[in-house]
Amino acid sequence: MRSKQAVVGQGAVADRGRRQFVIRMASVAAVMGSSGVLSACGGGGSALGGEMAAFNYGVASGDPQADRVILWTHAKTSSEQAVPLVWQMAADASFATLVATGTTSATVDSGFTAKVDATGLSANTEYLYRFVAPNNSVSPVGRTRTLPVGNVAEVKLAVFSCSDYPAGYFNAYDAATASGAQVALHLGDYIYEYKDGVYPPAASAVAARVSAPANEIVTLADYRARHALHKADPYAKALHARMPMIAIWDDHEFANNAWMDGAENHNPLTQGGWAARKAIASRVYHEWMPIRSPDPANLLKIYRSFDFGNLLSLHMLDTRIIGREQQPDRKIDAQGRDVADPAFLPYAFARGRHMMGSTQQAWLDTQMDASKATWQILGNQTVMARIVLPASVLAANLSAAAVTAYLTAKGTPAALRTSAQNDLLDPAKNPKISYNFDSWEGYPDVREQLFASAARQKAAGKKFAVLSGDSHNAWFNKLTLRDGTQVGAEFAGMSVTSSGFEGAFPPALFPPATLAGTIKALVDDIAYIDTARRGYMLITVTPAQVKGEYVYVSSVTASSYTTAVDTLSYAG
Structure with missing residues (x-):
């Protein structure tokens, strides 16, 4: 609903x-x-x-x-x-x-x-x-x-991600302090590593919100100063003082598009070895965040579980640092071949890339199998659902002509389609490809294994849902096996401040309602999407359902604001 x-x-x-x-x-x-x-x-x-x-x-x-x-x-x-x-x-x-x-x-x-x-x-x-x-x-x-034990009727979680300090005020934190949430979840990008004026660009930054230090953070002192900047924010202090937080990191606590052995935003020639930077970033995260270290001898291990009685087992994953192999890239060589080039297709659909690592995957399977709770819920960094678009649309950068041609073909009865329209709908000739390989779309085999585990939980009478961050946009998605069987639902939250699709698709040229409607029409597993607003999710779990209230703040460029709420639910 x-x-x-x-x-x-x-x-x-x-x-x-x-x-x-x-x-x-x-x-x-x-x-x-x-x-x-x-x-x-x-x-x-x-x-x-x-x-x-x-x-x-x-x-x-x-x-x-x-x-x-x-x-x-x-x-x-x-x-x-x-x-x-x-x-x-x-x-x-x-x-x-x-x-x-x-x-x-x-x-x-x-x-x-x-x-x-x-x-x-x-x-x-x-x-x-x-x-x-x-x-x-x-x-x-x-x-x-x-946390509660035994029979639990309801749990309320305030869920956040992507809180970029120079991008705006943390109004979402402030709104959540009066939400009635019992626990806050932060799904990553609690800080950003960029040099001031890079992200967001200086012209888009809020004047009163200046990154400290001004340089890109690399050293121990740098990472500590950037965490201190975020902790000094009055809305962040009020949120932390109001309720406990369960947090997990994503890439920007280290560097953009990080993986086990490197990051897109790390240059070993000028910034030193990745292992050293990774060790510094993880050390400072454990210093400045109220996190229990599962293994003090290995600060890179932060996946862990939390039981809210017999209602909910929350499994917080690390899909970024401990087991992720390098993500694919839309541009695969010096010639910039991508979805418009047939040579891209074998690369895009390469199998077997690891997202979490086999040790964490086995741990998660064990945790879910052993749990007696009604709901198995994952706290996860990146969008997990199948967000795939026709190659013809991606190759044309979502041009109106390409979108119209595909949707027209999709809406035309089979007996009336032209040969060109049939080609557009033929997955061999016009395959559907991820718009973002840094998400779970870049790791399809691991996702299928995870969904198979979710299907096993469902057969055992348990229900499955995922809470996700990273994309800066709000989503409510079906989670489906390759054969189309739904195993759960995904509540993926908008950012606290970081810009979403409105940064690439200016609302004046691409009205958000039109853009959202177009994406929903192109992607079968999306039930809801908002492409232009910031805020947080208030997740209410009962035995009967998970209800997601997408709480949007009217502004992040001023510290005063109003809120609006869209509500969706999943009964399992």
Whole structure:
């Protein structure tokens, strides 16, 4: 089903100020009401030489389980001295009775970030938390929650991807803080690696949003500074303080169109070896994100699962770094042969490329087979559905003439078609080819294996859905085997700020409704697409269905906005 409604956004400057005021006052009141807390950190002004520690990037929590959750902050003085911290969790803002507490420190080795795994918690419970440093230094107060167990009636997830800082304000983050979501998911491109003025081009960037550092990030200091830029954003801080986040990386946390052994946006002659850059990027991601490291000895391994009682098993995948072989390229040689050249076809349909790696694939199969939950849901970076277009249309760069010719042939009764129209519909003469080989379309065999696993889950009485990011556009797609059997549905979200198809197809020349209608007519497995708006997805899971509310913000170039919602659902 599909419905629309317009609602007032939460992005007014006054409202933002109110939220920050409440968060800060809760922190101050909690500290003033506690006794003996500061001395536990060293006390007396001696530990930091009398200087207060600054918590400039707020607090965050993530990777909740039924009995634990990751807590994160950044604490620093003007020196390189380590900052000792006490972390505290309570059931109310007074922090009068602590349910959990411990010590940690923010050190130069971790870029002055601090992360702890708070254990021994109760399931399906909301907690407040904070960090306290010497000299009356206190962090903002954050709110987090643990996962439920047993029979669960409903789970709400706020799903994000592609938050490019210079492209606009993170209004989607702000809108989600009032959404009622219990957990945030970020499906990748939490940061972007580009030099300022490259993406988006300087002419398209929002004047108040300047990348730091200005250069393309390559070094340890560079990656830390870029993560800090995003964490300092007031809407990002408010979102992290409001709910736990489960995050996975995509390519821009490393470099554009990354794969195991390289990236389109990496030049080893000027930027050093890819392995070194990859190690730096993954290290900083683990420092700055509230993520539990499944294998501290191998920070490139981040795929993991989360169980929301018997309702939902969420499997977060890494389809980018740990097992992906190099993706195909539309231009295959110096002559630029592509879909217009017959030599392109064997290349386009090459079999056997790995997307996740055999180890991760086996892990996923085991996780889904063992799960007792009604829904098996994947958190995944790139669009998974069969988004393929006729070669005649791709070769003509989606020209109106090529699109019209194909759709006219498709709509003409077989007995009335001309020979030219029959040729257009003949898959041997006019095959359908992916518009984006960086997505799952570049890895068709692995996708078929995954869908076969989904079909096996369906036969066992489980339901299957996928949450995807990366494309910057909003999609609701059928997931089908090669024989056309549907095994699940894909809710693929629009970006937080990064431009979508409207960047390539200006709305003044290609009205979004017309463009969306054309793409739907060309691609059988697309049920819904929006090509021009930014925002996030609010995913509500019940035993009966997965409901996806595509929440669009009216603007990313101003910090005030309204929202509009399109709603679709899948019953499995």
